[in-house]
Structure formats: structure tokens, C-alpha cells
Amino acid sequence: MREVVLAVPGDFAEWRSAARGLLANGVAPEEVSWCDSAAGASLFGEAGTPARPGAVVLPRELLEIAERVICHRGAEVPARLYRVIWRAARDRLLLARTTDADVDWLRKADKAIRRDVHKMHAFVRFRRLGEEEGRESFAAWFEPTHRILRLTAPFFQRRFTGMDWAIVTPDARAIWQGETLVYGPGGTKDEVPGSDVVEDQWRTYYGAIFNPARVKIDAMRAEMPKKYWKNLPEAQDIAPLLAGAEARVERMREAAVSMANPLTEKWRTRVPEDLLLDDDVKTLGDVARAIDRCTRCPLYCNATQGVAGEGPEAARIMLVGEQPGDQEDLQGRPFVGPAGLVLDQALEEAGLDRARLFLTNAVKHFKFEPRGKRRLHQNPTTGEIDICRWWLDKERALVQPDLIVTLGASALRGVTGKSASIKSMRGAVHELEGGTKLIATIHPSFLLRMPDRTRAAEERKAFIADLIRARKLAA
């Protein structure tokens, strides 16, 4: 039987060098007895093994876990950890065997440590010592369940770089004064001030943020176990807050509703915005504002905003699309999404200046189906198109274009009120009531959806040809 005496319990470097020597010498876990110096060496063991450094390859993850688990206070930890690395050196997949008893133990011990670390990050409470040359200094007393100060101090260093601080625990202390993190021996509670000037403020906050109508004491205890309470200034308020909770809710319930605050009307300075009546809509600006408040069909319920047409009132050509898509809905402008990009390029090739066109849609609100993180575009129904024609007609009446180009079947329906196929209308120039000319073509998003590249290129050429015809017609 070999005996290893660890001088500093929880010190990873010391345990690792002992374990490495044993492993290199092929000493089986059953042949080692581990104890710490406080417990005293047994009378019968052989003295520790001289380290014969050999290359032992262990998974990095295991070393990271071991570095944490060695902080565990369980007496069996050094021995059990050694058994795990002994086995891991022979079985590369050991850590993945989550149902193995040793691995299960290791994971649970690691979990306990990580929880303890997390709780220390949360429940350390600094108290102010003073200030020198603009640099404040603080101290905290904390009793972690395990020997985790070395695992937690770097966190506090990253967080509190700009101040000096010390954390004292029964096992060790960590001190930061702006340069390097220094560790020292354990200490006692009375080394740290017993109170702090802002503790009253903190306790006031704690009391005020508690909602007496939702008492859930078990949920609180599960996350903030009682063992931590003695270091938390707010914990002394828990019992009185709970004791008064029921009565506070009862008073709330019984209290008659008081008269409205006499200042209400003074504060509520705003007058509700005048709703635009249909007859008031006299400019394109009015149309845009009114569209945003349109509730003629239910599409407004989910869309972000109504998207009105855009362009000069004097535009000779009006382009009518189907309806806003995801981006149009967010930005409140027509043709700013992927299909808008296709349209922009096509317009350029056709020699049309977007700034001189009036661009709009047959339907003014985005219609979609939520699918996870995306909104899938849905075609408007003829009913929705017909209801929304009211707005399209307003825009047409104000702009009075010589020529309308409809993009896609919905736009055709929106302009003509009839469901004709694009195929039957395309290639010719039609005349609408009142003399406005009409050219029907496809919607640019149709080009986006085509998987066949050669066909897409042909379709695109035809689309640009339609736009060129429109340019010539309006010239």
C-alpha cells in the first residue's frame, strides 16, 4: 500500500503531481491510500512514490473537471479522482460513459462544485473599507461549501478591476489591489466590517421589490438556501416581510377604489389624435397616415404597419406590387426587401429611374404565417385585395398616372377588379376606364423563387422587356 499525504487540501497542483507520478509508475488505485496532512499519515503505509514523470495523455475536459472537483470537501475525493484518471488513461471514451458509476460520481461532484461557485459569485457581499486617491476598497467574508476560492477569485478580478478588494474565507483569502491577484491564509469574520453605508438602501429595495400577492417561499429557498443567509444583509427582512404579506394583500382587496387622482386631467395633456375621416384624405400624406390606421380587414392585427405607396405625386408611371413583405412591414416602405432588390436592378437595366416612379402595393398590410423565427409570406385573398382597392384607388386618383404596371396576379386583380391570368394579358397594352394604360407583368419575387437558372434568366429578360415597353409608352 502506497500512502500519499497532501499538504494543502484542495490544491490541484499538488494532487496532480502526486497522481502523475503514481500513474507513470503504474500504481493501481487499490494500492494507494490518500490522506491530508491534517488527518495525519497512517502508521502502516509506505512513503509517497518518487515521481517518475512519464507522458500520460488524458482528455483535456477531464483535467478541467478534476481541477474543479479537487476543491470538493469529500474525504474520498483525491482517491476517487485518481481512480477516474487511472481508468481514463486506459479507456479513451470513459467520460462519455455517463451511466458508469465513477463517471456518474464525477459529474455529480463537478455539478456540486459548479453550483457552489455560482452561488459564491452571487452571494458574496462586499463592505466598503474606505477610499484612497480616488480608489475605493472593499472586503467580504464568505463561507463556501467547498474550497473554491481559487475558482472564483478571477471572476471577481474581472468584474471589479477598478477597485481594491479582499475576500476572506475560512480556508484562504484573495486580495486584489489592481495588479495581481494574491492568495493568503484563511481568516475570520471579524476581519471584515460588520455593516455598510448602503445596506439600508439595499434592504429598502429588497422590501419594495417583493410582491406580497405572490408568496413562493419554497422557490426562494431552493435557489437561496438558508446556509447563505447569515452573510446576506437582506435576509434578516425575509421573516418580517412574509409575516406581513397576507395582511397587505387583504388590505389591498378591502380598500375601496379611491376617486381618480385630481391631477389626472392636468397630467393627461394629450388630446386623442383626430381620426382621419375618409373624406379628409386629400393628399398622399393623408393616405399614408390613414392606411396606417386602417382596420377594414383583419390583416392590421398582426402586421407592424400599413405600407402606403411611395413616389412623386407627378409620377407618370405607377408600379403596383402584391403586398408588403417582412422588410417592407418593418421599415414601412414598399419594395425594400429581396424582391425590391430584384426590381431595382431590373429598373436600372430598363432605364427607369425609381425616384420618378410611384411604387405601391395592391394590399397595404403584410400577411404572414409565423414559423419559428421567421414570417412566411402568404398570398392575400381576393377579398382582402378587393377591400384594399379602396386605398389603391385613392392613390391612383391623386397620382393620376398615364400608365400602370401591375406586378403579379394580385396586383392585376387590385387594379382591374377582375381575376385575369397574367399570361392572357401580358405583351399587350390595355386601356383602363378613364384612359390610363395598363401593362401586366410578373412579380419580381417570382424570379427569386425559380430554381432553374436558365429559365430564370429568360423570365428576367422578359420582365425587363416589359419594363422597357412601359418606359417607351410613357415617354
Next chain:
Amino acid sequence: MSAKAILEKLAVLADAAKYDASCASSGTVKRDSTETGGIGSTEGMGICHSYAPDGRCISLLKILLTNFCIYDCRFCINRASSNVERARFSPQEVVRLTLDFYKRNYIEGLFLSSGIIRSEDYTMEQLVEVARILREEHRFAGYIHLKTIAGADPGLIALAGLYADRLSTNVELPTEAGLSNFAPEKKPETIRKTMASVRVGAEDAAEAAKSRLIGKAMPPRFAPAGQSTQMIVGADAARDDDILKTATNLYSGYQLRRVYYSAYSPIPDASSDLPPVRPPLMREHRLYQADWLLRFYGFERAEIMEGATGGMLDLNIDPKLAWALQRREAFPVDINRAPRELLLRVPGLGTRAVDRIVAARRLGKLGLGDLAKLTASVKKLLPFIVTPDWRPGKLTDSADLRARFAPPAEQLALAL
């Protein structure tokens, strides 16, 4: 300002903020004070520094800048017509409190909201100013969550996104009808437009980061912890189905990180048409479970509603179990063969347990004893799974399966 006045204001303005549940400190970028020499860090996962006796985590200093408000939303304690005591912090006072608390490790950062004073823009400017002072004058690297004021200028929202980790705009009530009834000054379209401008701001920042010429010249991030919202549950007549419908629309439309559901809790000096009842905490809990199914378990809203009655989730059993009981033909599932998506549908298996199972079964068949090491409650799984040493037989289809899980019937309390 004297210390006593600060205490009084803190009591009023923290009390006024406690009804907003949309407060967390996770999901942001890693950041610390080693480079700037200031104070503060964020490590992705937030830390809860304390818990109130209502079981809720205290991670941020959650206060209002002021509880004066020109709006008169009836569910809100700060509405103009309420007789609650009023107070107002200056931006400097909020900064001071935040830093004092942060340096003592009481908090992870600041969650700042406000009643609306003067105008939406003025209020938003004040909120942004607090964040600016913290970041620029004090090199504060902790977490900041700002409430956006619906209707504020998009330019102010863009500025807020530069300083804050998270922005949130509350939708308050899940339906248009509810909102126009209870919050006459709040317009759903204004709320949605503000959310849209946050999403557009985030996308613009991401675009700018992608197309930068010099790799190191990182443009400023925009609200790296994303945006969230809160809905009040149980103040109006909206059903769970309506609530989840609104939630799915918001998730898809504005890329929200979280929708918070907050059981309507009686407030002092409540409006007379609001329920003076205990907050529907179980309903809130079921909605969170359903929300999780939507986001992490591949459920569609319509599927979740299969286990509901009349658009309301079952209060006695969780929504996944309720769904499974309606879809027994999908069970039992073979733990050793079923694809991940199917394992995620087994009542009692969470995403972590499923990951563990998928990893462990590569190395050998899993029996019931192995499962006990990988998940917390094997008993709940039994009717729905098959392992080499377990078959549920008729259990899956047994008539009393629901009764095995539902809490025992309670004698109704007699009305006094």
C-alpha cells in the same frame, strides 16, 4: 439630496417597478473591466444575487426613473388617475445607486423603466441619459436593460441600443381589444413599430459588422442581449390560445429573445373592473412551459392547443403531457432508436436529458437503470417509452393515465 429622501424615493420607485416580470440578465456578450479599468462584467449567463420571498430572482436593480405618468392604463399602479405616492429620480441618482449596489456585488446591473412624463421622446431621452452616464463617464461594463418607450423617435431607440444590453417594449395585453379597453393611450401599432425599429437597428448593426473593411474595427454592437416583451395574463378575457398566437407573431416578427408572461397581480388602488383575485400563477407557469415547447421542442402552437380545452391550457398537467395524452398513437417511443425530435416529445424528457440520452446510447443500449442516471423522473416516462427491459404494454392506452399525473382532486373551499 439627503440619504432619507433617497430611501423614500427608492421605496416608491422600486415598488412601482415590481410588476414588470421581463427582467433577466442573461444572453449578452462577454465583457469585463480588465481593459477599461472600470467596474463590471457580463459572462453571458446572468447571476441571480438574491431572491425575494415571492420566489423571484433579484438580479438587476429594477426601478422606475419616475412613476408620474400621463397615460391612464387601468392595470397599472402608476396610471395618471391612481392615488399612489409619486417620486422621481434624477439620472445621476440612478447612476449612483447602480454603482453603489454593483460594487457591493448586490446586482448584475440595471433594469430601468419609467412612467411617461411630458412626452415619449423626453422620457426616452432621460432613460438613455442614465445609460450613457454609466457607460461613458463611469466605464460601467455591467448589464443594462432599458425599457423602450413605445412611440419614441427611432433615433433615440438607436442610441439606446448602443448603450443597453437589452431593450424591451411591453405589449402589456395580448389582444388589440384588451389593449384599447385597458390602455386607451397605448396603440398596438405604435408598440409594434417600436419593436420593428429595434429589430431593424440590430440588423443594421449586424450588417455593418459583416461588411466592415478592417477586421479589427468592430462597429458598436446594438443591444447584444436582444429585445423582449411582457404580457399581462388574467387581467382581461384573452385566452391562452390568443396569448400564444400573439407570442408566436412577436417571436417571428421582431426576433424577440423572450416573451414574459406576468400573472395579473392585484395592485393597490386598483381600477374597479379588474379581478381582485390571487394572481393566476399556475396559468403563468403553463404559458411559460408552452412557450418553451414552441422555442426549444419543435412544437407548433396548434399542436400545443390540441391538449387544451376551449383555448385554455390544462392547469393540472403540463402542456407536453396534455398533448401526449391526446396523441397516444405516437407512443411508446424507443429510447434507443427514436430520433432526437421524437425524444423531445416524450413527457418528462427535457432538452438536456435528450442530449444526454443521444450521447450515451452511442456507447451501448440504455435500460431503465441507465435512464435513472440521465433524467430526474423515470416514473413519469414509463407509459411513453420502450427500453430493452421495459415495455409499457397497455399502460400507454389506459383510461386512467391522466389521473396518474394529475394532482388529486381537492375539496373546494367553501365561500365564506
